[in-house]
Amino acid sequence: MTDDPTARPGESLLILGAGAVGCTSALAFARRGFKVTVIDRTGPGSGASYGNAGGIVPSASPLAQPGLPWQVPGMLVDPTGPLSIHPAELIKSLPWFLRFVMECSASRAEANSKALYALSGSAAPAWKDLIRGTPAETLLRDVGWLKVYSSEDGFKNHAPERDFLRRRGAPVEILSQDEVRQLEPNLAPIFVRGMLQPDGLFAVNPQRLVEAVATEAMAQGAKFLRETIEDLTVDPDGRITVKTNVTQHKPDRVMICAGAFSKRFAQALGAAPLLVAERGYHAMFDRPEKCTTRPAFWVENSMVLCPMEQGVRLTTQSEFNGLTAGPSYRRLNRLIPKAMEMMPQLNSTVRDRWMGHRPATPDSLPVLGVAPATPRGFFNFGHNHLGLTLSAISAQVAVDLWTQAGLSENIPISAYRPLR
Numbered sequence: 008m009t010d011d012p013t014a015r016p017g018e019s020l021l022i023l024g025a026g027a028v029g030c031t032s033a034l035a036f037a038r039r040g041f042k043v044t045v046i047d048r049t050g051p052g053s054g055a056s057y058g059n060a061g062g063i064v065p066s067a068s069p070l071a072q073p074g075l076p077w078q079v080p081g082m083l084v085d086p087t088g089p090l091s092i093h094p095a096e097l098i099k100s101l102p103w104f105l106r107f108v109m110e111c112s113a114s115r116a117e118a119n120s121k122a123l124y125a126l127s128g129s130a131a132p133a134w135k136d137l138i139r140g141t142p143a144e145t146l147l148r149d150v151g152w153l154k155v156y157s158s159e160d161g162f163k164n165h166a167p168e169r170d171f172l173r174r175r176g177a178p179v180e181i182l183s184q185d186e187v188r189q190l191e192p193n194l195a196p197i198f199v200r201g202m203l204q205p206d207g208l209f210a211v212n213p214q215r216l217v218e219a220v221a222t223e224a225m226a227q228g229a230k231f232l233r234e235t236i237e238d239l240t241v242d243p244d245g246r247i248t249v250k251t252n253v254t255q256h257k258p259d260r261v262m263i264c265a266g267a268f269s270k271r272f273a274q275a276l277g278a279a280p281l282l283v284a285e286r287g288y289h290a291m292f293d294r295p296e297k298c299t300t301r302p303a304f305w306v307e308n309s310m311v312l313c314p315m316e317q318g319v320r321l322t323t324q325s326e327f328n329g330l331t332a333g334p335s336y337r338r339l340n341r342l343i344p345k346a347m348e349m350m351p352q353l354n355s356t357v358r359d360r361w362m363g364h365r366p367a368t369p370d371s372l373p374v375l376g377v378a379p380a381t382p383r384g385f386f387n388f389g390h391n392h393l394g395l396t397l398s399a400i401s402a403q404v405a406v407d408l409w410t411q412a413g414l415s416e417n418i419p420i421s422a423y424r425p426l427r
């Protein structure tokens with residue numbers, strides 16, 4: 008094969024990473040007739056895709072927004088606040104933080120909102136298409152995505168998010184106190200307002216969902232290998248060699264889907280993306296008899312309480328402290344009383360605590376596109392707070408783009424380009 012920019016059915020494709028993004032891509036490419044192999048050092052859905060809130064949420068709000076830089080100092084000193092930045096990480100990732108501040112201008116935020124919604128607005132249908140007729144369907148619930156506000160001030164302060172959604176034409180229902188009660192009678196009656204995005208989906212067990220997608224990909228011929236990727240090199244003919252702790256792979260094509268760990272692999276393929284690990288946490292509780300039916304995001308505390316199939320999950324927090332530091336459960340522990348406030352029938356014993364690395368870009372947009380160094384490489388990572396949401400639509404875009412099948416004109420692909 009020459010250095011053909013068009014990926015063609017029948018070629019071998021090596022996918023690096025078996026999270027939500029890698030596994031949905033594996034299924035989409037296997038269905039298109041590629042010989043797919045997925046490498047991961049652990050099993051499918053064990054990274055950030057393991058412990059998230061399960062929301063498949065049409066979002067139009069990039070994290071970087073006008074006014075945010077002025078709010079950051081207040082967030083940092085609040086011990087239960089949503090944000091912490093380790094000083095060493097601030098220095099190490101200074102270019103990322105500077106770019107984040109630039110993305111806070113009104114014009115950049117609006118452009119990022121459009122590009123984000125172009126993908127996330129189609130996320131739920133893409134998921135349904137991908138898993139239609141497979142056992143994975145039983146893990147998705149059509150219950151929407153609920154945000155609740157415990158004060159009128161909180162509701163007013165978060166108007167920009169609703170404005171972004173409205174400008175994109177996203178369906179949004181504003182709920183009164185009574186309507187929140189009717190929708191979720193097992194939430195404490197402390198919420199004065201709610202916002203429901205009726206087209207959101209809920210994965211009741213994100214890891215099982217990713218595993219089910221991997222199983223379906225295997226049924227379509229994909230192979231999964233448990234190896235640790237050590238290095239990537241590009242040969243003079245553009246072919247990529249992937250060295251692992253076990254062997255060397257020389258496939259026709261390579262796709263990088265290693266989430267927050269993708270940066271050094273992307274560098275080997277000609278791009279130095281601004282990508283950092285934005286760590287998030289969860290705590291698991293036993294499921295009370297009277298439970299909610301959908302995730303509820305308590306806006307004032309930036310925390311989500313999710314009725315997973317295996318228990319109630321509290322997810323929270325943005326913590327910038329790199330890829331290798333161990334977890335710090337201090338802030339998570341401080342939010343546990345808030346979980347009891349939200350759902351008083353919850354047993355306060357925490358069964359399990361977890362930390363995961365969100366792959367964060369300064370503009371909240373994923374990195375999707377052909378590798379600069381060789382058309383045999385493709386980037387599909389950097390899905391921020393929405394990797395579960397965006398994985399199926401990203402897989403669809405990747406297939407259309409790489410096989411040159413023709414992209415939907417609604418997808419502003421240059422917004423996700425690797426060199427930006």
Ligand SMILES: Cc1cc2nc3c(=O)[nH]c(=O)nc-3n(C[C@H](O)[C@H](O)[C@H](O)COP(=O)(O)OP(=O)(O)OC[C@H]3O[C@@H](n4cnc5c(N)ncnc54)[C@H](O)[C@@H]3O)c2cc1C
Nearest residue numbers: 024026028048054055056060062236266287393394395396
């Ligand atoms: C607390 C929390 C709540 C969240 N809630 C939501 C939500 O409700 N909805 C939503 O859409 N998103 C949510 N997210 C974000 C979402 O979980 C991530 O964006 C998503 O999981 C990223 O998927 P991924 O496949 O890119 O990465 P990962 O799931 O992290 O997968 C990357 C894989 O690469 C493998 N890997 C890395 N390096 C190597 C190596 N050297 N060798 C071999 N394998 C390697 C890892 O083992 C891992 O399996 C949340 C995240 C957190 C932390």
